[in-house]
Amino acid sequence: MNDKTLVTRRSFASGIALLGLGGPRAWAQGFAGLGRDAEGFATVVPGKALSFPADHGPHPDYRIEWWYLTANLTDANGAAYGVQWTLFRQAMAAGPQADGWANPQIWMGHAAVTSAAVHRSSETFARGGVGQAGATAQPFRAWIDSWEMRGPDSMSNTSIAPLTLTASGAEFNYALRLDTDRPLVLQGDAGYSKKSERGQASYYYSQPWFKAAGSLTIGDRTIDVSGQAWMDREYSSQPLASDQTGWDWFSLHLSSGEKLMLFRLRQLSGTHYFSGNWITPDGRSEQIGSAAIDMTPTASTDVAGRKLPTSWRITIPSRGLAIDTTPLNPMSWMATSFAYWEGPITLRGSHSGVGYLEMTGY
C-alpha cells in the first residue's frame, strides 16, 4: 500500500498532508491524521442538537470541517452537466483562534465542472485569520479566494436558502443561484453520523432540495444551466478509524422524490462499513443500517493509472431499491494535490434519477 491509496473522502486532510502538515508518520497510521487521537479538539458525541444558523459557520474547536455542494444540471438541449464546490477547513492546532497569521486554520477549496466530454477541476489553499478564506454563520458566507458561497441577509437559516455560488479555475467557471423552501435534513442519527463500529463519527447535515440555475463556462463556451443541487455540511475531530482506507459516497436525487445518501468505508479487514439515510419527499430522514445496504461495482475505468469502479449496482431491499449507476463522464478525475474521483451519475432500475459519486483511496 502506498501513500496514494490512502485517500479520505472529502479529501481535505489528504491535501493538507501533501503540504506536509501530516507527515509520513501520519500516513503510516492511515487517514492522514484523521485516525489519531483528537487531543485538544472537541469530540463528536451522540445526542447533541445542531442549531442554526450557528452550525452554518465554522467550528474551530473541531479539527476538520467542510461546506460541500454538488449539482446535477442540464442545458436547454437536455445535455447533462455537473458542478462541484467544496471548502475545507483543518486546524493545525486546537486552542485560541488568534487573528492574523497566527491563526491555526488552513483552508482548501476544490471546484469542478463536468460534462460528458470534459472534466475540469481546480484547487486553492489559504491560511485563516487574514481574510483570504473563511466562513461566517450570519450573514452566511463561505469563501476562499474568489470562490464564494453566499446567502443574502434574507436567507432562511432553517433551509440555508437562497444561496449564490461562484468558482473559477483554469478554463472554467460557474455561477449558480440555489433556492428551496424545504428545511435542512439531518444525516445519520439526528445529525450524528457514525463512521465506524468503534465510535468515529461526525456531525452531518444536508440540504438536498436545492433547485439550481445559472451558467457555467467551459473553455470559451458559456452555457445556461438548471437542475438540482445537494449541499453537505460536516464537521468532526476524528471521523475515521485508522484502518479505513477510502470511501465510496453517493448522493442521489430519485425521480420519485426521495433523496438518498449512501457511503461505504473500505476497511483493511475487508469488511466494509456501510451507512446511509433515506430522505422521504416530506423531509423525514431515516438512517439505513450497515447490513441493509449492498453496493457492488459493475464496471471500472482506468483513470490516471488506477482502476476505479465507476459503475455500481446498489440494492436496499428494505426500501425496494435496486439500481444501476453510470457516470456522466467516467474520467471525472480530480487532479488536485490529493487526487480522487468525483462526478455526476445517472441511475436506472427500480428508481431513476441523477446524483453524485465520490471515490477516494484508489
Next chain:
Amino acid sequence: MTRALWVLAVLLSHWRRHPMQLATLLVGLISATALWSGVQALNQQARASYDRAAATFGGARSATLVGRDGATFPQQLFVDLRRAGWPVSPMLEGRVTIGGRSIRLLGIEPITLPAETTATPEIGRAGVQAFLMPPGQTLLAPETLAELALPEGATPEIAGAGTLPPLRMQRQLVPGVLIVDIGVAQRLLHLPNRISRLAIGKTGGARPPLKAVAGDQLRLVEPEAETDLQRLTDSFHLNLTAFGLLSFLVGLFIVNSAIGLAFEQRRPMLRTLRACGVSSRMLNSVLLLELVSIALVAGLIGLVCGYLIAASLLPDVAASLRGLYGADIPGQLQLKPQWWLAGLAISVFGAVAAATASLVKAARLPLLVAAQPYAWQQAQHRWLRWQGAAALLVFASAVGFLGFGDSLTAGFAVLAALLLGAALALPVILGGVLALGERLTRRPLTTWFWADSRLQLSGLSLALMALLLALAVNVGVGTMVESFSRTFTGWLNGRLASEIYLNAASDAQAGEIKAWLAHRPEVTAVLQSGRADVQIAGLPVELLGFADHDTYRDQWPLLDSSAGAWDRVKTGNAALISEQLSRRLKLSLGDRIQVPLTSGPWSLDVVGIYADYGNPKGQLGVVVDALFQRFPYIPRTRFGLRVMATAVPQLMTDIQQRFGLDGRNLADQATVKAESLRIFNRTFAVTAALNAFTLGVAGVALLTSLLTLSNSRLPQLAPLWAIGITRRRLAAIELLKTMSVALITSLLALPLGLSVAWCLIAVVNVKAFGWRLPFTVFPLQLLQLLGVAMLAALLASLLPIIKLLRMQPARLVKIFADER
C-alpha cells in the same frame, strides 16, 4: 586500417625524437584549455548561484507585484487580490541585526506560495506545520549558519524585536538570507499587516485588471530572463571571459607555432610516405587523427588544470563578487558534465584551428618537388597590406563604439576593437620600422640584419601579437588597479575619520557605553551612526545616518556639493548621495529624491555627491537624528569615537574589559583600514592572477615561435656562416634581432595599454560599478613591465640561440649544400 596504423606510427615517431616539441604543443593546448575552462567554470558557478538566488521564493524568475513607490503596502491588498482571483502570495523582506551583523530576512507564506517560485520545494514538504506553528522555524543555508556561528535550533536575539524562531538548516537555500513565516517577519521587522511584494502564480482562472482591484497602489514587475544580480555582475564575468578568451588565443598561438614547426620538420617524412604509396587522403586523415588524439589528451589534462585554477581562484572570485555586488557564491566548485564536454570540444577545435595552415600545406604537398625557399617576402608584402587595411577598419569601429555606445557591452567592444586593431597593425608597423632601419644602413651585414628581421616577421608575428596583447592588457589592468588603489586609499583616509569604531550588542549597552565614555576626558566626540535599508526605483539603497559633527565636514571628501551642503543636511531635508546612486538614478545636485516610508515618502534634496567605492548598493547620507526619527526601530548601537591618538590603545582595552566587546564589534581606525584594503586587494587578486597567466603564456608562445623559426631559418643562416661569420657572431645577431622586435612590440604595447586603461576607467568601470576614477599614469610600473617583457623575450630566445651556438659546423654545411 593496418596501413593507417603504420602511417600513424611513423608520424608519431617524430614526437619521440623531438620530445621538447611535443611538450610545447601539449603546453600550448593544455594552457589554452585550462585557462579557458577555468574561467568558464568560475562563470558557471557564479551564474548557477545567481539562478538559485533568483528562483528562491519569487525572485526575478516569477512575475511580482510591488508597491508603486517601492514601499511596503497593506496586507489587505493581498486579500483583495486573492478574492478577485489573482493567485498571489505575500512576502515581506527586510534586514535584521544579529550580534551586530546585518542579514536579510524574508517572510513567506508557504500555503499560497506558487510552486514554480520555490527553488526548493523540499521546504514545502519538510513540514509546513512545523514552519507555521509556534515556535516556527528560521530556514537558512549551511553557509549562513556557519557565518552566524550558531548551532541549529538556536533562537538568536534580534536587536529590538525579540527572538528569531529556531534556526533550521536547509541545504538548497541561498546563503545570506533567513526565511521565516510572514507573520514572524512582520513582527521582527515592526511592520504589522504590511507586505513588500506579491509573487504571482501561474495557475488560476479569469482575473480582473490589476487597476480594478488595487487602484494604482501596485506595479506589475514581469519575470526577467536576466536577474538583477546577473546584470550587475555581467561586467565582472565579461572581464573574466575576456581574460579567458585572451589566454585561449595566446595558447593557440603556441599550438600554431608548435604544429608549424613539426610540419616543417616532418616535410621530408611526409614526402617519403607519399612516395611509398600512401595516398594524400590517407595521409591527411591520419594527420588529423593524430592531431585530434593529441588535442583530446591535452584537453583532458587541461580540464584538470582548469579545475584546479578555478578551485584556487574561486575564493577570490567569491570575495570579489560579495564585495562588489553583494552576491553570495558558495565556495565549493560544482561542475556540470557539459563543462567537461565543452572543454574537450574547445581543445579539439582550437588544435584544428591552429593547425589549419599546416594541414592545408600538407594536403597540397607536391610529391616530387624538392623543398624550395619560400617567396616569403612577396607573399608577406601583399598580406601586410590587407592586414593594415583591416587594422584601420577595426580602429575606426572602435571610435564608432566609443561615440555611439553607452553600454557596458559597447565599452568592451571598444576594448576588443582596440586590441584587435593593434594586433593586426603590429606586423605592418614592425615591417615599417624595420624597412626604415634597412634604408638607413649602409653596411651589408646591418642591411642583412634589418632585411632578415623583416623576413622573420611573418613567422614571429603571431607570437609578437600575443606578446603585444598580453602586455597591453597588463599595462591596462595594472594602471587601472593602481589608480583605483591610490584613489581608494585616499578616500578611505577621509571616510574613516574616527579613531575607534564600536558596535554595541544592544541599544541598552550602547547607552551604558555612552554614559561611561562621557567620563573619559580623552574622548573628544562620540559620533552616533545608523543604517536603514530601503528600495528606491527598484534598487536597494542604504540610508546612512551620521552625526552632525565637524569631523565629517572637515574630512569627508565630496566629489561635488552645493553651497552650504552640510548645513542643509543638518535640517533632515537634504542628503548626500553616493556616486553610484547618482549615476544609476541620474540624479545631480539640486534634484530631489523620495525615500519610500510606511508613513509616506521622505523627500530629500541632493546637496552633495560622494565617492562610495566598493559598495554594491546605492547610499544616501542623512543626519542620524532624522534617520532615527523616520526609522524608530533600527538599532542605535553603532558609533565612532574621536579620541586623542595616544589614548587609543588604553581606551580600547578599557572598553573591551568593561563591556566585553570582541574584535568584530570594536576596532581602531588602523584595523578597519587594513581590513578594507585587504578586501579591496582581494577584489583584484583574480585579475592579477589571470594577468600573470596570460603574460606567461605569451612568453611560451614567443619561445615556441622562435624555436620553429630557428629550425626553418637555418638555410638562411648557413650561407652567412659559409662566408665567414662565426657562430658566436651569428648568435649575437639573432639575439639582437629578437630583442629588437620584442622591444619595438613592447614599446607599442605601452600606449596601447594606456588606452586600454583609459577605456577600463572611463567607460567600463563607470558602467559596471558606477564610479569614475581619476586616470593616472605610473611610469615606474610601465618600466617594470617593459623589463619583464624583455626578460621574457630573452628567456624565449636563449634556447634557440644556444642551439645555434652549439650547432656542428658539419650540419650547417649540410644544410647549405642540401637546400641550395
